[in-house]
Amino acid sequence: MSKRIAIVGGGYAGAELAKALQDKADVTLIEQQSHFVHTPAMIRALVTPELLDQALIPYDKLLTRGEVIQARVTGVDGDGVTLEDGRRVDADYVVVATGSDNATPFRPNGNGIATLRAENARVHGLLKQAQTVAIVGAGAVGSELAGEIAHFMPEKDVTLISATPSLFPDMPKALGKGLLAKLQAANVTMKLGARVENLEHLSAPYAGTLQLDTGEAVTADLIIPVIGSRAVSGLLQDLQGVKMSGEQRIKNDQWMRPTAMPNVFAVGDVADIGDGMTIVAISRQLPWLKKMLIAVVGGAKVEDVKPYKPWSKAPILLPLGPQKGQSFLSLFTAGDFLTRVIKGKDLFLTKTHKLFNTKS
Numbered sequence: 464m465s466k467r468i469a470i471v472g473g474g475y476a477g478a479e480l481a482k483a484l485q486d487k488a489d490v491t492l493i494e495q496q497s498h499f500v501h502t503p504a505m506i507r508a509l510v511t512p513e514l515l516d517q518a519l520i521p522y523d524k525l526l527t528r529g530e531v532i533q534a535r536v537t538g539v540d541g542d543g544v545t546l547e548d549g550r551r552v553d554a555d556y557v558v559v560a561t562g563s564d565n566a567t568p569f570r571p572n573g574n575g576i577a578t579l580r581a582e583n584a585r586v587h588g589l590l591k592q593a594q595t596v597a598i599v600g601a602g603a604v605g606s607e608l609a610g611e612i613a614h615f616m617p618e619k620d621v622t623l624i625s626a627t628p629s630l631f632p633d634m635p636k637a638l639g640k641g642l643l644a645k646l647q648a649a650n651v652t653m654k655l656g657a658r659v660e661n662l663e664h665l666s667a668p669y670a671g672t673l674q675l676d677t678g679e680a681v682t683a684d685l686i687i688p689v690i691g692s693r694a695v696s697g698l699l700q701d702l703q704g705v706k707m708s709g710e711q712r713i714k715n716d717q718w719m720r721p722t723a724m725p726n727v728f729a730v731g732d733v734a735d736i737g738d739g740m741t742i743v744a745i746s747r748q749l750p751w752l753k754k755m756l757i758a759v760v761g762g763a764k765v766e767d768v769k770p771y772k773p774w775s776k777a778p779i780l781l782p783l784g785p786q787k788g789q790s791f792l793s794l795f796t797a798g799d800f801l802t803r804v805i806k807g808k809d810l811f812l813t814k815t816h817k818l819f820n821t822k823s
């Protein structure tokens with residue numbers, strides 16, 4: 464009899480893993496949403512909402528052999544998982560890939576896809592009416608959003624606020640410098656090294672005045688807070704042997720195990736194994752996890768597999784609209800051309816639709 468693998472969460476990690484393993488084991492993917500949310504396109508979809516239909520992808524064609532169950536998992540144990548309605552999915556191995564939440568309207572954040580669509584329409588409406596827009600947080604989402612608004616809606620006054628004195632201070636300098644120059648050339652007002660003291664909402668847009676610790680105030684028709692992802696780790700937090708790390712993530716051992724249970728694994732944003740919360744990180748984690756699980760269902764011991772090693776210099780691609788952008792590609796910093804060709808033009812939509820066997 465083939466081994467049973469239950470995968471909780473059908474984001475980048477869970478969906479691709481389920482597809483890759485469906486011929487090697489009896490795979491069940493449990494995902495609470497009706498559609499996969501392709502986050503790299505959700506930023507531009509706020510500015511050009513017609514993109515939303517391509518960014519939200521149904522699960523029905525993903526697997527040909529495994530099963531996708533649309534349900535919320537409420538419990539994980541060494542024998543499988545429990546669903547919200549009390550059903551059980553028994554399994555020899557469980558992979559938790561419950562990911563993270565972020566700001567509205569880029570993620571469902573526990574709500575359904577209909578709510579995400581409604582939020583996209585609502586905030587797009589507010590954006591269209593706004594003359595002044597303040598983005599709080601200049602990580603990847605905030606910087607890209609500033610660039611997308613500047614490209615598609617050049618008439619808006621966009622301000623990007625960051626607590627750090629430079630953009631992407633932990634990456635090679637040329638990345639932040641190039642981005643800064645391109646955002647300024649697109650007329651984005653930059654407030655670097657400025658902490659907002661009175662943010663009213665951490666993840667939902669609103670109108671108001673921001674007090675900065677520099678003494679300045681920024682009034683905007685639309686304030687969009689994008690201050691980072693928070694892991695969805697509730698399923699694991701109370702299990703034996705679990706150690707929490709920052710952003711609610713769960714610390715994994717070197718074989719991607721987050722608990723004292725030897726057959727329960729965690730991957731992607733929910734798990735801290737030394738990588739960032741990115742698809743880029745998952746693109747390194749998945750080949751290792753696939754290989755390990757194939758070895759293990761074939762009879763090998765987990766500890767006999769060489770431990771996982773995180774990225775030392777993870778790449779990052781930051782489009783500022785479909786034409787421009789700046790990227791760090793592990794060995795060098797790239798500008799408009801490579802950023803556009805690799806990501807900015809298509810936002811990985813073609814690749815992701817191919818994974819889901821759907822048309823972009």
Ligand SMILES: Cc1cc2nc3c(=O)[nH]c(=O)nc-3n(C[C@H](O)[C@H](O)[C@H](O)COP(=O)(O)OP(=O)(O)OC[C@H]3O[C@@H](n4cnc5c(N)ncnc54)[C@H](O)[C@@H]3O)c2cc1C
Nearest residue numbers: 472474475476495502503536562563731732740741742743
């Ligand atoms: C706006 C935005 C843009 C981004 N762009 C990029 C980019 O261009 N490049 C990049 O490298 N990274 C990007 N990221 C980061 C990237 O989206 C995440 O790293 C990635 O989504 C993590 O994948 P994951 O599979 O771990 O989790 P997720 O994609 O978060 O998927 C987790 C899945 O688990 C499901 N789930 C959660 N709990 C349960 C439960 N109890 N029962 C059943 N299902 C459950 C959720 O519904 C969800 O579908 C972006 C993030 C955001 C917010």
